[in-house]
Amino acid sequence: MSHKDTFPRQDTLGRYLLELAAVCGEFPSSLLPRIHDSSSYMEAVITSLKKEGLLRVFYKDRLRGFRLGRRAKGILLAENPERFSFYLTGDTDTNRIRSEVTRRMRLHRTAETYASMLNAGVAVFRDEKPPVFLLEAVPLPALKTPAFYGSREVKEMGIEMVKIRSSRMTGVLLAPSGIFLTYNSGPYMAKWDYRAEQRAQVLLRMVLCHQRMASQYARTEVSGLLFCNTLEPFYQILEEGDSHTRCFFLLDGNYEHFYYLTNDHYGDTLLKLLCDPVKTTELDNLLMQGFTPKDAGLPIEHDALDQNGNPVLFGYFLDIPRINRFHTALQLQGRKGILICFDFQKEVLHRFCGGQAEFSTISFEKFERRFFP
Known part of the structure; x- marks a missing residue:
């Protein structure tokens, strides 16, 4: 039996885990219950993937995550370069993964966002959505189903995107219901760079509403979307509105709408609703x-x-x-x-x-x- 014969087939949990590890760089173990509700079956699949050298565990600074093995990278790239070459080639955070805790936490926050999007039926993989942010502008049809573009994909537009380098956004959700700049602060209160986030909003509005997708979004206001692990930060944002820690970016009129969802089944379901006018x-x-x-x-x-x-x-x-x-x-x-x-x-x-x-x-x-x- 060849190595290829032991590789998980399409539409299996094992294949899904490998693909998630590919696009996320490192998939946090804490997210596994959101992928499949049977812990025993999940454990058996992971054990098999590790035994075959397709998936490996990385544990440091009390963060535990799963990364692709070298053989898995090679097979995924060979089978579907359109989907995976962006993540598994070059000097990128998802290919040459650093061990610094801040970089890994950023990968974990992105993975949480991808999990929410996928659970809500939002297209994440590059071969399943139009190339909105390619450097070379191409004619784009109106989006009939929602699609999410990570922050690295947004920056594909080139030098102009240097203006949003300091933004904390994890990406942009495009849906029939609107445009949503997306953030994920996990278990923490979000820390905003007022000017950086304002620049990101203005630039994305110009690119999407007036240039590349004007036929669909010309009259659309850009909204915000914030994921957190619990509802407590939502209370803190509102309750501390008049204190020295005031969250200017959220409460001072920059956004008409800024939605708050949790990183769990409640949030997944409400995200599905938000995308469906x-x-x-x-x-x-x-x-x-x-x-x-x-x-x-x-x-x-x-x-x-x-x-x-x-x-x-x-x-x-x-x-x-x-x-x-x-x-x-x-x-x-x-x-x-x-x-x-x-x-x-x-x-x-x-x-x-x-x-x-x-x-x-x-x-x-x-x-x-x-x-x-």
Whole structure:
């Protein structure tokens, strides 16, 4: 039996793990439960890959991750160079992986983002999406399905992208619902370089909305998307809004929308919803039952009015600036409002604006069963 005969076939868990390790450089072991729900089967697959020399474990500074073996690199490159040569050739972080903890943590954050995207049905692999950021501009059709481009792919455009070198973004999500500059701070509070992130937003708007994808995104505002491991940083961002640690970049009008999702099944499902304007509209229409349409003249961020004329906000996407505008306006006008969210989001939202808002919750279990059976 040749070495090629022992290589995992397409559409198997073993092949999927190798491909993830290829595009991520190092795939953190902590992400394995998000890839497959059977720990015993996952362990058996990894053991087999390690035995064949296709996957190896790297452990240092209390970070444990999986990297491709040399033979796996060679076979993946030979079988699908279009998908893997960008990651497995040259002096890149995904090919010649450094051992410094900061570099490895950056790879791990990127891997978390890729896992979320793939679980939400977003195209990640280069042979499955249009080459939006190639140096040589090519005619591009409108995107009908969402696609994610990592920060290295964005920088393929060349010298102009030096302007966003200091940005902390992990990449850009392009979907029928919009453009989302994507960040992942894992278990930590994000640290923003105000000017670098502002430059990234302006440049991506120019490239995507006015140049390469103007036919689809000419009237689209660039939104933000922040992944974190828990909901606690979301509370801290809003609660510390008026302190010396104020998160200017998120709360001072740079973004109309900046969505907050968690690195787990909840986040994967909401990302799928965020990318699907048809399902989002369907959910909003369901939530409108019992309410009246919004009042365009009311100086409060809202989506509907209740029978007493109180503003109602659909807050289930945890849109940071939008929830902040809603809460601030209620405080300034001494009014009460209603905030609609998922059941797992209520506690953190109540801590922030429970004094100004009442809550109506959506059962996540029932929602998922209806919208994503």
